[in-house]
Amino acid sequence: MDPARIPVIIGVGQVDDRTEDPLAAPNSLGLMELALREADADAGGGWLPRLDSLAVVDQISFRKIGDLPRKLAACLGASPRICEKTRMASGDSPILLLNEAANRIGAGEIEVAAIVGGEALRTASRRAALATGVGGNAMRDLTTRGAPSYRQRYGLVAPVDVYPLYENAGRAAYGQSLEAGQIESSEIWARFSEIAAQNPGAWIRRPVSAEAIRTASADNRPIAFPYTKFMVANSSVNQGAGFIVTSLARARAAGVPEARLVYPGYGAAAHESDDFLARDSYARSVSMEVSLRRTLALNGLGVDAMDYVELYSCFPCVPKMARRVIGWPVEKPATVFGGLTFGGGPIGNYMSHAVVSMVLALRRSGRHGLLFANGGFATHNHSMVLSREPGAVFPQNFDFQAEAEARRGAIPPLDEGYVGPGVIETYTVLYERDGTPRFGVVVGRNQAGARFLAKILAEDADGIALLSGGAVEPVGRKGVAVAGPDGDAIWQVG
Numbered sequence: 439m440d441p442a443r444i445p446v447i448i449g450v451g452q453v454d455d456r457t458e459d460p461l462a463a464p465n466s467l468g469l470m471e472l473a474l475r476e477a478d479a480d481a482g483g484g485w486l487p488r489l490d491s492l493a494v495v496d497q498i499s500f501r502k503i504g505d506l507p508r509k510l511a512a513c514l515g516a517s518p519r520i521c522e523k524t525r526m527a528s529g530d531s532p533i534l535l536l537n538e539a540a541n542r543i544g545a546g547e548i549e550v551a552a553i554v555g556g557e558a559l560r561t562a563s564r565r566a567a568l569a570t571g572v573g574g575n576a577m578r579d580l581t582t583r584g585a586p587s588y589r590q591r592y593g594l595v596a597p598v599d600v601y602p603l604y605e606n607a608g609r610a611a612y613g614q615s616l617e618a619g620q621i622e623s624s625e626i627w628a629r630f631s632e633i634a635a636q637n638p639g640a641w642i643r644r645p646v647s648a649e650a651i652r653t654a655s656a657d658n659r660p661i662a663f664p665y666t667k668f669m670v671a672n673s674s675v676n677q678g679a680g681f682i683v684t685s686l687a688r689a690r691a692a693g694v695p696e697a698r699l700v701y702p703g704y705g706a707a708a709h710e711s712d713d714f715l716a717r718d719s720y721a722r723s724v725s726m727e728v729s730l731r732r733t734l735a736l737n738g739l740g741v742d743a744m745d746y747v748e749l750y751s752c753f754p755c756v757p758k759m760a761r762r763v764i765g766w767p768v769e770k771p772a773t774v775f776g777g778l779t780f781g782g783g784p785i786g787n788y789m790s791h792a793v794v795s796m797v798l799a800l801r802r803s804g805r806h807g808l809l810f811a812n813g814g815f816a817t818h819n820h821s822m823v824l825s826r827e828p829g830a831v832f833p834q835n836f837d838f839q840a841e842a843e844a845r846r847g848a849i850p851p852l853d854e855g856y857v858g859p860g861v862i863e864t865y866t867v868l869y870e871r872d873g874t875p876r877f878g879v880v881v882g883r884n885q886a887g888a889r890f891l892a893k894i895l896a897e898d899a900d901g902i903a904l905l906s907g908g909a910v911e912p913v914g915r916k917g918v919a920v921a922g923p924d925g926d927a928i929w930q931v932g
Contacts, residue, residue: 441687442549444828445540447700448689449485450794451476452639452679453556454782460564466497467506469556469678471513473790477552477682482694485682490548491520493535495555495787496527499562510554520548527786528813529750530707530820531555532793537705537822537836539683544832549688554680555787559673588854589715591926592879592891593868598670600714600815601753602662602866603881607720607913608755610864612762616908620664623754624652626772627669627779630751634776639791641675641782654873663867663878663906671752671783679790681797686828700797703806703823703830706732708842711849714815715889718847720864720881723759725842726819730763730810732838733821737806737829741765745804748792750812751777760810774799774807786813796824850883856890857919857927863889864913867906878905880929882919892919892929901931 453472457463464472478486492514494507503509507521520542524531532553539551594600609619628648634640650658651668658666684692689699708725710717718724734740741764749757749772757772766772774795775781778788789811796807810821820836860882868876878894878901894901905912916932 439828439831441690442685443544443546443832444686445543445683445702445832446686446689446828447681447683447702447793447797447824448694448698449477449479449481449682450797451478451480451681452791452794453677454639454641455558455561455676460561460568463561463676464558465500465503465561466556466558466678467500467503467509467513469558469676470494470510470554470680473556473678473680474514474552474554477680481682482692485550485684486514486516486552488550489514489516489518489552491539491542491551492516492518492522493520493539493551493553494523495531495535495790496524497555497557497787498527498785499558524786528818529752529786529788530811530813530818531786532789533705533809533811533820533822534707536683536702536793537707537820540702541833543683543685549685551683552680553683553790554678555784555790556678557673557784557787558676559785560676563674588891592893593877594714594879597752597815598662598665599866599868601755602665603720603864604759604816605664605753605755606866607864608722608759610911610913611721616664620652621648622758622768623669624648625768626754626757627651627777629771630773630777631780633771633773634780637776637781637795639679639794640776640780641672641677642780646780659871659873660869662869665753668779669754671778672780673783673785675782675784677782677784677787677791679787679794681790681793698801700800701825701828701830703825704733704736704834705820705822705836706736706838707818707820707836708838709818710816712814712817714817715852716849718849723816723819724845726759726812727763728838728842728845729819729821730760732841733808733823734764737823739806739823743806744808746774746796746799746807747772748774748789748796748807748809750789750810751779752783752812756812756816793824800824800826850887850889853884853888853890856884856888857921858884859916859918859932860884860890862912862915862917865905867902875902878902878929880917882917882929890919890927892927893922894929901929904931
């Protein structure tokens with residue numbers, strides 16, 4: 439292979455900003471600059487003015503920054519020919535951008551690329567509180583503009599409302615009791631907390647026991663059943679991370695030590711429908727399966743060859759599905775960074791921190807690491823291998839959407855006005871901040887197979903208990919959707 443066409447990661451950097459004064463704290467742009475300067479120093483310095491490509495993960499904290507990539511380039515003293523930003527803040531973005539940078543280097547289009555992202559949601563919320571006396575929720579703000587949609591009327595607004603649909607359907611499909619499902623989630627998360635506690639770049643650096651994670655308490659309130667606060671992504675952070683990629687020839691010419699080089703392997707991407715009610719199943723994701731299995735096959739590696747994995751962890755259902763796809767044991771850590779609860783959940787840029795941690799881990803020991811990224815509402819999947827030696831030939835076509843579509847099951851029609859008998863396909867319960875139920879949400883199927891939504895009102899104690907009590911499995915239970923006084927369907931247990 440031509441060293442001028444072999445991509446290699448030479449520098450990584452990340453920053454956690456804990457400045458108490460929100461007016462003095464850097465915004466998302468500032469975090470990105472700090473992270474790339476750390477990556478430049480890690481690579482030996484002098485790389486930023488040489489950038490041919492600067493790719494930025496979109497951010498939501500400070501929407502009025504303007505032309506983020508160009509402003510960042512100016513801050514760095516760089517004049518890249520390619521200066522771009524992802525179309526949205528999605529969790530797969532860093533791996534997508536890494537794969538694209540590797541392709542461009544392999545095609546001889548560029549020599550030096552930087553990928554970076556950052557979120558200052560903690561600072562943004564504190565500044566909003568200073569200005570108005572009320573903090574903000576940027577993720578919900580992005581998804582609740584205009585008149586409420588059918589999904590929003592039933593409380594399905596932010597990712598934390600939707601991912602439990604996968605959790606509960608998956609648990610039922612795995613044949614697990616509620617207790618067993620919660621134990622699995624909490625054991626995975628406890629190992630995340632242990633990794634985060636040892637990682638200087640993590641936001642929360644203290645181990646939390648599995649029992650504490652799965653037990654609701656004053657510090658661990660229920661959010662959306664069956665998830666507690668310790669099981670959901672922590673977006674109230676100020677974090678930035680980025681990395682520098684160049685050709686092997688350029689790295690050697692600059693004197694970067696071989697021991698610090700980490701090579702991108704092949705990647706594979708596939709996605710579900712953007713409409714989370716237009717999914718063939720909530721117990722699995724064919725696009726996730728294609729992304730992970732294709733990545734391992736393309737690199738000619740089995741899961742046993744992986745010294746490390748990063749299985750995206752916005753909510754437990756994602757790594758639980760992913761580990762079953764590849765056969766990763768529950769006893770082994772599924773992260774190198776610490777997960778989105780403890781490592782930190784900077785919206786679309788978590789996987790940049792995972793790349794940083796994977797590179798550092800491989801520099802210390804091991805040969806191969808698997809990165810699995812997920813974004814949207816369990817929508818976008820992009821996997822990639824990093825290795826200590828070159829093996830992949832770039833450019834490569836990482837788009838495996840056609841394969842995912844060929845394997846996808848039938849998608850049921852949606853009947854937004856349905857009332858009548860049905861069966862629970864999946865469900866959740868949404869909670870108030872004081873831990874009391876706001877209402878339950880049922881995704882049902884009618885006798886014709888169409889999908890519909892219905893609520894279980896908070897005052898229906900028996901209905902809420904059916905969904906959250908664990909005495910019986912709600913998935914598959916029959917009931918009736920009746921018209922409520924506000925026009926929404928109300929679920930009555932059969």
